[in-house]
Amino acid sequence: MSTTPSSEFFIPKLKTDIIISMLGKGLRPNGRKVDEIRPVTIIKDYIPNADGSALVKLGNTQVLVGVKLEIGTPFSDTPNEGNLMVNAEFMPTASPVFEPGPPDENAIELSRVIDRGIRESKAIDLSKLAIISGRKVWNIWVDIYVLDHDGNLIDASSIGTLAALMSTKLPNIEVKDSGEIVIDKSNKGEPLPLSKAVAAVTIGKIGNYLIVDPDIEEESLLDSRLTVIVDEDGSIAGLQKSGAGYLIEEELPTIINIALSKGKEVINTVRNIVKGSK
Amino acid sequence: MSTTPSSEFFIPKLKTDIIISMLGKGLRPNGRKVDEIRPVTIIKDYIPNADGSALVKLGNTQVLVGVKLEIGTPFSDTPNEGNLMVNAEFMPTASPVFEPGPPDENAIELSRVIDRGIRESKAIDLSKLAIISGRKVWNIWVDIYVLDHDGNLIDASSIGTLAALMSTKLPNIEVKDSGEIVIDKSNKGEPLPLSKAVAAVTIGKIGNYLIVDPDIEEESLLDSRLTVIVDEDGSIAGLQKSGAGYLIEEELPTIINIALSKGKEVINTVRNIVKGSK
Amino acid sequence: MSTTPSSEFFIPKLKTDIIISMLGKGLRPNGRKVDEIRPVTIIKDYIPNADGSALVKLGNTQVLVGVKLEIGTPFSDTPNEGNLMVNAEFMPTASPVFEPGPPDENAIELSRVIDRGIRESKAIDLSKLAIISGRKVWNIWVDIYVLDHDGNLIDASSIGTLAALMSTKLPNIEVKDSGEIVIDKSNKGEPLPLSKAVAAVTIGKIGNYLIVDPDIEEESLLDSRLTVIVDEDGSIAGLQKSGAGYLIEEELPTIINIALSKGKEVINTVRNIVKGSK
Amino acid sequence: MGKVGMKLIESGLRHDGRKLDELRPISMSVGVLKNANGSALVEYGRTKVIAAVYGPREPQTRYMLLPNRAVIRCRYHMASFSTHDRKSPTLSRREIELSKVVREALEPVVLSELYPRTSIDIFIEVINADGGTRTASVTAASLALADAGIPMKDLVAGVAVGKVDGFLVLDVDELEDMYGEADMPVAMAPSLRQITLLQLNGVLTPDEFTQAFELAKKGIEAIYSVERETLKKKYLDVKVED
Amino acid sequence: MGKVGMKLIESGLRHDGRKLDELRPISMSVGVLKNANGSALVEYGRTKVIAAVYGPREPQTRYMLLPNRAVIRCRYHMASFSTHDRKSPTLSRREIELSKVVREALEPVVLSELYPRTSIDIFIEVINADGGTRTASVTAASLALADAGIPMKDLVAGVAVGKVDGFLVLDVDELEDMYGEADMPVAMAPSLRQITLLQLNGVLTPDEFTQAFELAKKGIEAIYSVERETLKKKYLDVKVED
């Protein structure tokens, strides 16, 4: 059952009015411009036991993404493709309102939006991840751990996922005569075949105002938001409206344009940091 | 833990007294005779994606039954027999007191009584459902969805199951040289081998009175009830007493006789509707 | 989440003071000496359907342990060893505060401490439990059912496990040409290869006093306790401190000495009863 | 139906030597647990069942309270070593159904209206299963309720009758249940002539049903006697009319 | 992408003979269940969805109460026989996501502030799935809410558009969804011009997105008309302006 959430971060009406009047002048409570994204920091290869990983901060939102590669069995309709599994956990460390337990609808939605963006844009070339045709392929597990929640978990998770995948190395393997496959994790192998970079850009709507990368205080005021998955070719590789409010037709072109421009910016940032910190 | 249920449909004492005094004159609050079953309507083949299905109304009680056939593995002690699995879900659509969740004890009891009736009477000839001896057989999934609850779910489910099984076609299959089995659902195959029809007839007891096919108002007054599974040969293919009350010995012959007679009537009704609507 | 338990058996401050003052004189409320274990009774082979079993009383604490042997697959890193699985259930029969449900942290801790004691001391010679090298081995299921809780469940469970394992017979099997393995339970086979006996001895701490085998009244007063797994060679085969209190360094030698001496006593008791009752 | 080549009844005797209308050795004891308010151990041959009763007491969760009577909570559970193959400790669909069936076999005799807003909890552990576990459970629970001092209109006693190789037999064991044609568990409050449990798993003609029911009654009467003797032995001062 | 050797669009017609901008046969009825306060059955071709509404009513669990409005609870569920391979009856991750997406598609139009401290419960059962189940669910739920007499600012109607073999098509079915390049479900409150559901699964250029959205609007308008006709037929006295 999906249930109307109680507003976790109740903001008094007066403050809401003040913020909306600020937005009318193009100002945000946190001092950012309406189309300004918070600073991004990335530490890649943070988890020695993962095949790829990144600790990402988007402002004060902190997400740890780990990628693990395991040998699996292909689905019968894609016998020569690896499998992608994306899972997100909102850790109880991240917020006073998160309790331990299986992922709730927000965590599930987040992981599925990230998953679809990677899958549909063909960001990972899954066809290069067969080991023995029809029998053995790589399973790619992307595990997203939200450690600290200061708003816009989805864009932070998208950045973390991109950075972790960019730093992932395929383990070296040896296929024995018996058909057994031995993984040799003693030294790092080839990079995971990434054919395209994608990033999520979330635009929030407060009253009639649109803001990029809302923080947690702004999120408590949002009527609705649209997450746009942008690929590096400037195409839209996914959309997800969420929140109890609506969008109006006329807002769509503006949202799309901001997202495409900001998405390009984010992809470049991630690429520079991951390459640069090599 | 099975727990004494709170009476969901509380009926004032005065009303109870009136109803019992009516029953003393052979009258029921709904105008039916004590041995009268509500009208039955059946729409068969209601679900295109099922291999057999029926939407059944017993008065205002509404049940949707779907049958799916899948290729499975036989149990080691019955290497040449198909497997039957019956599952019942009381949908939250059906009653203000049903909440989403796994089947409760009532749904489990219902599905097991239906299952035993089919299994023990050998209604389905499971020995004709082997595909490759000892290795591959048909799994028959009967899923019972209670959509609207106006009493006597078990008899409605029994009718729905019988009608759905009568309309079930075995998918066409091809066993390849490799041993792989390909299902061809493009056209309908042979009917499922049914060797016998069975029907549940439930008799409720209020005070010293016995009534057939209690509706939901009557159910709230029942002391206990006995479900009799009747087969078309006039044998008893199952019994299940339920409710917090008791039966007395002298009531058994009456109950059995009513059930045998009504069961025959129900089996004929279903057969006529399913055949007729061909 | 592990949570500070509410004290289930609240004992008034006055009574606590009295008991501590008694302990100061070397007396326990139940009349036992501080290093005295309650009487042990064992009925072995209590469960005909188990391959080994024992019903054990330690005072009024009552535990039923059953051992089942099943044919399983070895782990890839121990291809020639059987597998041991220990499970404990605190039955709702055992205490007014036990509710039905999956094992809680106390039951899990208990089963893991028993498991480690058997496993690490190599009490069972798992290397003799391969059936077909690398492919089929014996799975040993030890199921501990706590029926009546009068304190010190872990020592009672340890005694029950030892007695049940001592009485366990390996079923006779026949490996057919097809590779199929048939179990013949018609007559009892060889004893399970036990190479060593171990026993848990739990010492509780109340104030500055140490007592062996605390009963349920004493448990409600414990600051902490240390369970020592003792093997028949006089070595320590496991330790587990539990409870919200602490131990101090100086207490360790005393605890270890008592445990080694009492552990030997317990192992002898079990051996005599199991052998004797042959 | 009977498994091919397997005959369960020869020369009027059953595979374990019993006559068609003969019970297995029945043994009962009460007060077998210290903490429970009432408890019993019941054995029908190799079938062994322990029942414990807690209550009347404040319910663990308040929402289940009834204003005019005690609620009865009942769990029928099989120990993982009780069956031939190890049983998973989690409750199976069969155990969920039987928890309800056993509760409803006891509801008619418990004077639950004497204890409004309380819970009477019945925990049943099948520790060795050799057929007839649900009826042995009803018998054990009935004794445990009595041992707990909970007022009842009558004791309940249960037994399963079956059809095996075409014969009606009393107190079916697991082998007869597995390879027989029908299994009909019955429980009654004999003095009140009330049938509180009645199930049939298999096919009987109406005539066979009538005979099978008579056979069940005969077994129930015998088990009822043992129940009363068991309680009398424990509570010498209790008045039980012979 | 299109499966090798599989052409879904030939000579401007789709695999089932439809034109690119043609809906499947749409059918709707309301009041199909007796117990629910409101209910509807909606069919988009072979996709069949039942929606039931209970409420406004006291919530089952008190902790979810909101002081200033009704909470909306929504469950999107697929019957186990609704899909080609039998679906497990437990809620999948996909169903959990879609329960949220469908709820959020209805929140904007329900006048929930009229019923503080209550719950409005929407139960959706997909009984046959052939593509477009979430948008048919929004449509069915909207009708069931109206049938329950719950005040709304507008009805909501939904449809999925897709990109198949390079063409933009209206009301994708399962085959097109599976082998097409993109699937974009949209739901709107048409009179209010509000977009209440928007997802994209696949890749579109910004221009394609604009065209796809126009196509969706066209389909939504048509479905909205059927919704209004359906309610008008049932409630002759209801004023619906044509």
Added chain:
Amino acid sequence: MGKVGMKLIESGLRHDGRKLDELRPISMSVGVLKNANGSALVEYGRTKVIAAVYGPREPQTRYMLLPNRAVIRCRYHMASFSTHDRKSPTLSRREIELSKVVREALEPVVLSELYPRTSIDIFIEVINADGGTRTASVTAASLALADAGIPMKDLVAGVAVGKVDGFLVLDVDELEDMYGEADMPVAMAPSLRQITLLQLNGVLTPDEFTQAFELAKKGIEAIYSVERETLKKKYLDVKVED
């Protein structure tokens, strides 16, 4: 026991070059999370643990309240990528046991009686596991409690000693744990000389136990110093006597 052909200790040095009584590089920082009331990151070599503390605060569920003290809730959890093979995110039996063991290692030092009717919640995430995760968790949780300003009688510090190839070694890593003969995690409140965690997995003679315990104390003293330095660096004004 040692795996066949595998020697973990040669010429008095361990497989990673450490001496028998040498700790791995230890690093600690506090205040690593914004939302938590207190937090810490602790590394013992490649073992990395994050701890967050929320509280004292109102408990999520009222039934667990204690009238005379705060309840401590503790979860020890391993991230799915923290282990060699991916770990399922659901809590294993091992994690359930260790949540209890870690909580009981902290209970003795927290002045919980200052905050009756509240909850102090400790969430531990093992993000990379290379042996000694439970003792690193106790150390991290102790720092996070201090960072949250929760009054404690002392800090707690933990380390595991082991027996490997017949030698007693300090601060066992995963390889040593896996192929060694014994692993003994210990945690203490050093200034109070209180042992708050003590487990042994493996076999030791009484003499070996005594020596192993001395080795653990030595490691704990060193870790305790780092803890105090870490807090001193963050809270310059805090009085910590050297």
